[in-house]
Amino acid sequence: MRILIVEDEKSLSSEIKHFLEKEEYNCDLAYTGTEASELIAVNPYDFILLDIGLPDYNGLDLIKEAKEYNSEAYFIVITARGELEDKIKGFDLGADDYLPKPFSLLELLSRIQAITRRKFGHQSSIINFGDFALDTTKKHLQYSDKNIDLTKKEYKLLSYLVLNKNRVLDRLQLTEHIWGDFFEDDFDSNYIDVHIKNIRKKLSSFDDSNWIKTVRGIGYKFEI
Amino acid sequence: MILPKLKLKSQLAIFNAFSKALIITLLLLIIPWFVSKISIKETDEVLIQKLDQVIELVDSLGMESFIDMDAEFQAFGSYNILKEEYISIEQVNKDTTLNEIQFSQRIIEEELVDYRVLSYSIEENENNYVIEIGKSISTIYRFEQNLKRLAFIFLIIIISLTFIFDLSFIQYLLLPFEKIVKKLKSTNHPSSFNYEPVKTSTSDFAYLDDTIHSLMRKIETAFNDERDYISNVSHELLTPVSIIQSKLDNILHEGELPEKDMIKIFESKKTLRRLTNLVRTLLMMSRIENEEYILTEKVDINKTLKNVIEEIEDKMQAKELQSIIELSPLNFITDGNENLLFTLFYNFINNAIRYTEIGHIKIESYLENNSFTIKISDTGIGIQKEKIPDIFSRFKNSNETKDSYGLGLALSKKICDYHKINVQVISEPTKGSIFILRFP
Numbered sequence: 142m143r144i145l146i147v148e149d150e151k152s153l154s155s156e157i158k159h160f161l162e163k164e165e166y167n168c169d170l171a172y173t174g175t176e177a178s179e180l181i182a183v184n185p186y187d188f189i190l191l192d193i194g195l196p197d198y199n200g201l202d203l204i205k206e207a208k209e210y211n212s213e214a215y216f217i218v219i220t221a222r223g224e225l226e227d228k229i230k231g232f233d234l235g236a237d238d239y240l241p242k243p244f245s246l247l248e249l250l251s252r253i254q255a256i257t258r259r260k261f262g263h264q265s266s267i268i269n270f271g272d273f274a275l276d277t278t279k280k281h282l283q284y285s286d287k288n289i290d291l292t293k294k295e296y297k298l299l300s301y302l303v304l305n306k307n308r309v310l311d312r313l314q315l316t317e318h319i320w321g322d323f324f325e326d327d328f329d330s331n332y333i334d335v336h337i338k339n340i341r342k343k344l345s346s347f348d349d350s351n352w353i354k355t356v357r358g359i360g361y362k363f364e365i
Numbered sequence: 366m367i368l369p370k371l372k373l374k375s376q377l378a379i380f381n382a383f384s385k386a387l388i389i390t391l392l393l394l395i396i397p398w399f400v401s402k403i404s405i406k407e408t409d410e411v412l413i414q415k416l417d418q419v420i421e422l423v424d425s426l427g428m429e430s431f432i433d434m435d436a437e438f439q440a441f442g443s444y445n446i447l448k449e450e451y452i453s454i455e456q457v458n459k460d461t462t463l464n465e466i467q468f469s470q471r472i473i474e475e476e477l478v479d480y481r482v483l484s485y486s487i488e489e490n491e492n493n494y495v496i497e498i499g500k501s502i503s504t505i506y507r508f509e510q511n512l513k514r515l516a517f518i519f520l521i522i523i524i525s526l527t528f529i530f531d532l533s534f535i536q537y538l539l540l541p542f543e544k545i546v547k548k549l550k551s552t553n554h555p556s557s558f559n560y561e562p563v564k565t566s567t568s569d570f571a572y573l574d575d576t577i578h579s580l581m582r583k584i585e586t587a588f589n590d591e592r593d594y595i596s597n598v599s600h601e602l603l604t605p606v607s608i609i610q611s612k613l614d615n616i617l618h619e620g621e622l623p624e625k626d627m628i629k630i631f632e633s634k635k636t637l638r639r640l641t642n643l644v645r646t647l648l649m650m651s652r653i654e655n656e657e658y659i660l661t662e663k664v665d666i667n668k669t670l671k672n673v674i675e676e677i678e679d680k681m682q683a684k685e686l687q688s689i690i691e692l693s694p695l696n697f698i699t700d701g702n703e704n705l706l707f708t709l710f711y712n713f714i715n716n717a718i719r720y721t722e723i724g725h726i727k728i729e730s731y732l733e734n735n736s737f738t739i740k741i742s743d744t745g746i747g748i749q750k751e752k753i754p755d756i757f758s759r760f761k762n763s764n765e766t767k768d769s770y771g772l773g774l775a776l777s778k779k780i781c782d783y784h785k786i787n788v789q790v791i792s793e794p795t796k797g798s799i800f801i802l803r804f805p
Binding site: 156308334 | 599600602603604606607608609610611612614615617618620624627628631634635637638641676679680682683
């Protein structure tokens, strides 16, 4: 997978690159719209992360331009301006997702993965752990063909943990994924823990293994 | 004295009518006087003519043909049957000289008649005579009366006609003014202002329209500058936050640090998140103040409320609070901004949960006095009476123990004001609080 990161803040784009390269993505950097435009013209990218607040270019024009050369690329628009009209315009012009700054890198990754699954038609949408099977297209969990009743949020939480298996997810990342960038100011409340407790209870009625590990003071980790 | 406020066209019409009435009253007073002056003058001329004729007659025929010289009473009198005119000749003593015209009354056949009388003395046969020619003035009076009535009717017709003409003309003249007012009224944001000039032949209105246009352009520029400013501030503040967050994310993901340092990094992320929320809330408030959110979405309030409840239910469960939800069966759909209304309900319910440790949260919606009402009650710590007026102010927190930044309720109030929703707070410390939202 080849990704172009169009972001004028060098420090931010290098962090994104660093993170995504660890996830086996090839990343190119463009700091200006002109650079981006040149790179898009010659390289076939799978994804383009685009900060629409570029100094020399209207980021949205870049989408239009890119669509002419490279209709295969998927766009994730990043903005700190949060203009409401731009949000709508972005989608109209073919942006596939939208992330307001600041975002967590894990959330960015999960958006990329979601688009990949959606657009590329992932070979297998079923993830197995033990005798459990998590179907990410049908959005349900089964234990040896037996449906396990999960609430919407429980499913979202569990699938996020499973898709990012063997990685520590902190409470903020989980909150951001489930509740979005909604104005939430009490992170210390334990409602994430309550959901985890409920998921564990539902899993443990089928299987004794402790799939979801608590990482003290930070969050949770799904271990396979 | 305070005069009631009237429309310009009524004021102009009233003033016009008043000034015309004044002129007409003056005319009604002056014209009959003037006419009677003229008719008296004419009468006098006729009388003088007649006198000349009589004198001529006397000269040619001699006094004897009028007055019997032997009679004891030396006089001659003649009048027509209708007593409109009379002529009399009378001998008077030698010293009397008369040459005058005056009003006078005469008794003719036991009837008192008003005459205009010309008295003139002549000498004839060494005797002195007075010739009197009288003309009844009742005809003059009658003429005067008729004239007055006619003039009155004529003037009334004139005044009503001109009043109607004036009124319609003024109305026509003021049409552009009404258009200007309408244009202003239909503008709820400077960007939606219609800059097409109002058609008018009145330079004053064109000037007014022009002035309003240039004012509107200034306001629009100010609004746009403000929006750019908000957008830039947003970018300038959130980009550095984003950089720090990415760096912290990478540190956490590499997982090379000892546990206690990892926890510190996570704590920093939480602080960063707090800062982000603060900036976003402030920006949202500025955007509301700058009226950047459109209010024309059709929002189903019960549905939005249900979405909020679904979103927040787990928080109630986490605190083991009982939730009582009684929504109106009525589907109330109003113009508004769904995102803002969602935030509004979320904030109020979230607040109720935050300050309640035991008991229940009750969410109701119903129609009361024709206005759709949402009532959120809790059994929480409540608010002291003297602090209730402060709860919607920025950075004033009624409860010092919880670290909220006093912005949630300030934002909620802004959203309410933006949607013209009335908020009422009833609270008693230790018993709980009730927030009532009434839609317009």
